[in-house]
Amino acid sequence: MEKILVGLKRAIDYNVRVRVKNDGSGVETDGVKMSINPFDEIALEEALRIKDRGDASEVIVMSIGTDAAQQQLRTGLAMGADRAILVDAVDSIDPLSRARVFQEIVNREGVELVILGKQAIDDDNSQIGQMLAAIWGRPQATFASKIELNGNTARVTREVDAGLELVDVDLPAVISVDLRLNEPRYVKLPDIMKAKKKPLDQIPIADLGIESSSIIEDSHFEPPAARQKGIIVDDVAGLVSALTEKGLL
Amino acid sequence: MAKVLIVAEHDGAVLNPSTAKCVACATAIAGTEIDVAVLAASAAAVASDAAKLDSVARILTVENAANEYALSAILAPQVVALADGYDYIFGPSTTFGKDLMPRVAALLGLNQISDIMSVEGSHTFKRPIYAGNAIVTVTAPTGKPVVATVRTASWQAVDATNSAPVESADIAVDIPSHTRLVSVESGQSDRPDLQTASTVVSGGRALASSENFDIIFALADKLGAAVGASRAAVDAGYVPNEMQVGQTGKIIAPDLYFAIGISGAIQHLTGIKDAGTIVAINKDEEAPIFEVADIGLVADLFKALPELTNAL
Numbered sequence: 001m002e003k004i005l006v007g008l009k010r011a012i013d014y015n016v017r018v019r020v021k022n023d024g025s026g027v028e029t030d031g032v033k034m035s036i037n038p039f040d041e042i043a044l045e046e047a048l049r050i051k052d053r054g055d056a057s058e059v060i061v062m063s064i065g066t067d068a069a070q071q072q073l074r075t076g077l078a079m080g081a082d083r084a085i086l087v088d089a090v091d092s093i094d095p096l097s098r099a100r101v102f103q104e105i106v107n108r109e110g111v112e113l114v115i116l117g118k119q120a121i122d123d124d125n126s127q128i129g130q131m132l133a134a135i136w137g138r139p140q141a142t143f144a145s146k147i148e149l150n151g152n153t154a155r156v157t158r159e160v161d162a163g164l165e166l167v168d169v170d171l172p173a174v175i176s177v178d179l180r181l182n183e184p185r186y187v188k189l190p191d192i193m194k195a196k197k198k199p200l201d202q203i204p205i206a207d208l209g210i211e212s213s214s215i216i217e218d219s220h221f222e223p224p225a226a227r228q229k230g231i232i233v234d235d236v237a238g239l240v241s242a243l244t245e246k247g248l249l
Numbered sequence: 250m251a252k253v254l255i256v257a258e259h260d261g262a263v264l265n266p267s268t269a270k271c272v273a274c275a276t277a278i279a280g281t282e283i284d285v286a287v288l289a290a291s292a293a294a295v296a297s298d299a300a301k302l303d304s305v306a307r308i309l310t311v312e313n314a315a316n317e318y319a320l321s322a323i324l325a326p327q328v329v330a331l332a333d334g335y336d337y338i339f340g341p342s343t344t345f346g347k348d349l350m351p352r353v354a355a356l357l358g359l360n361q362i363s364d365i366m367s368v369e370g371s372h373t374f375k376r377p378i379y380a381g382n383a384i385v386t387v388t389a390p391t392g393k394p395v396v397a398t399v400r401t402a403s404w405q406a407v408d409a410t411n412s413a414p415v416e417s418a419d420i421a422v423d424i425p426s427h428t429r430l431v432s433v434e435s436g437q438s439d440r441p442d443l444q445t446a447s448t449v450v451s452g453g454r455a456l457a458s459s460e461n462f463d464i465i466f467a468l469a470d471k472l473g474a475a476v477g478a479s480r481a482a483v484d485a486g487y488v489p490n491e492m493q494v495g496q497t498g499k500i501i502a503p504d505l506y507f508a509i510g511i512s513g514a515i516q517h518l519t520g521i522k523d524a525g526t527i528v529a530i531n532k533d534e535e536a537p538i539f540e541v542a543d544i545g546l547v548a549d550l551f552k553a554l555p556e557l558t559n560a561l
């Protein structure tokens with residue numbers, strides 16, 4: 001196949017303990033480490049492996065967001081992507097509009113396979129892959145833990161509540177990936193230097209004919225209800241009596 | 250009267266308990282009439298399960314050989330065909346609903362709300378973000394249907410004392426052939442189901458092998474409990490993926506949860522936030538799991554666990 005498109009979302013690093021701002025207007029992002037959403041890194045790794053095997057000729061990474069997302073795209077280029085596209089939009093752009101942006105880029109580029117993370121660890125929505133597949137009228141294979149390409153179809157192992165599901169999807173298709181698919185490569189210093197020369201195109205969202213509106217409104221943020229601190233028992237006998245006291249045995 | 254359509258989750262034979270939780274969420278919206286859609290190859294058994302759910306007005310069945318197994322590309326256009334006239338279209342936030350509902354929403358040209366944990370008004374809901382480290386209040390536009398998934402761990406299943414009428418719905422849609430099921434592999438066990446069990450015993454990386462997991466299973470058997478695991482234990486291949494609890498595994502709400510040799514990473518904790526009582530056994534007294542545990546025991550699990558199993 002010619003082109004694989006991978007989405008890279010800029011998100012708060014998964015090691016950061018996220019805190020809600022005191023005024024409830026959002027979460028604290030000042031001075032907080034930002035990274036590629038971990039699922040998206042796995043998506044990119046998979047695309048690169050497909051290309052390395054000779055099953056694709058180009059891997060394009062794209063992000064939808066502000067200039068700051070250039071940083072994540074550069075990391076993607078350093079990992080091995082051939083070029084990057086940044087669609088300029090407000091970070092709060094809604095999922096359906098994001099899916100429409102992907103659809104526009106898919107059309108412009110003639111992409112045959114889109115690989116995305118199964119969810120972003122900021123909004124935890126898990127929607128874009130499914131929405132893109134819907135408006136594109138193509139198959140979706142979400143939560144993938146294994147991908148095998150056989151000509152014009154992909155055999156995808158999906159991690160579902162019941163266990164593992166195997167589906168065949170005809171290409172073009174959208175695949176969203178789970179954590180166990182692969183282990184992303186580390187970026188080496190020379191690759192970072194090389195990545196600086198790779199093309200990174202910026203496209204204003206208005207040029208795609210999509211209005212970047214927030215259709216579902218996030219009105220208020222609050223921390224989760226805290227659990228009360230419990231007790232420490234000395235031994236197994238203490239544990240059994242504590243459970244018995246609570247009427248749990 | 251606002252009309253709600255709930256897409257039933259099932260395996261072709263039995264209704265999944267997640268559906269009764271979606272009904273519970275729908276009843277939290279004032280003045281609703283609730284229908285449940287059963288899309289199946291043959292719907293009778295599942296429809297009769299669904300008809301028992303309290304507060305349900307009627308069951309709509311769509312029978313089609315293509316519905317033998319739930320594939321979203323096949324189900325979504327059928328749900329869209331049924332959706333006409335409904336104000337809310339809900340599915341569970343299980344892998345079934347997470348896969349299906351965004352596809353339904355996009356076909357309808359709508360956004361979707363993921364993981365409703367509470368209803369604050371006719372179009373206002375709370376949902377968790379950042380692995381449950383923040384709760385956001387979201388408002389969907391009025392005058393358009395609300396498509397959403399319901400966070401099952403936040404809702405108590407409605408009772409099953411009803412006998413709602415079952416009707417077959419007549420819809421004509423093109424079913425795509427671009428997505429085909431090959432097989433499903435599941436570690437079918439006669440143990441209680443992880444998502445609905447009242448007691449769950451989970452093991453972590455500390456178990457160190459799949460043989461060692463036997464001591465987790467032994468305790469679970471004594472307690473009539475389901476067995477879960479941390480991602481580290483699944484990644485290492487000690488147990489299969491369907492046992493993973495957490496942000497990217499199952500979100501559960503048992504009355505009693507045992508975290509054995511699990512450190513308590515935020516991604517794991519988000520899966521057990523709604524558990525009644527959390528018991529932690531860990532040899533490291535500094536392990537973050539002790540910050541959320543109701544009862545903690547600092548001990549070597551290989552010593553403490555057999556002792557506990559014997560004491561019960």
Ligand SMILES: Cc1cc2nc3c(=O)[nH]c(=O)nc-3n(C[C@H](O)[C@H](O)[C@H](O)COP(=O)(O)OP(=O)(O)OC[C@H]3O[C@@H](n4cnc5c(N)ncnc54)[C@H](O)[C@@H]3O)c2cc1C
Pocket residue numbers: 014038039121179452453454455478479480481482493494495496497498499509510511512513514515516517520530531532533536548549550551
């Ligand atoms: C995007 C993302 C999503 C994730 N999703 C999930 C998820 O859904 N679920 C999940 O669980 N994780 C998830 N993780 C991984 C998570 O961050 C942790 O790495 C994982 O939960 C650790 O598993 P663990 O507690 O078993 O292992 P560890 O963190 O290694 O902890 C092992 C614990 O065992 C204790 N121990 C060791 N030996 C003994 C002994 N003999 N007796 C008693 N205690 C002992 C140690 O003190 C330690 O606390 C995710 C991570 C990312 C980045």
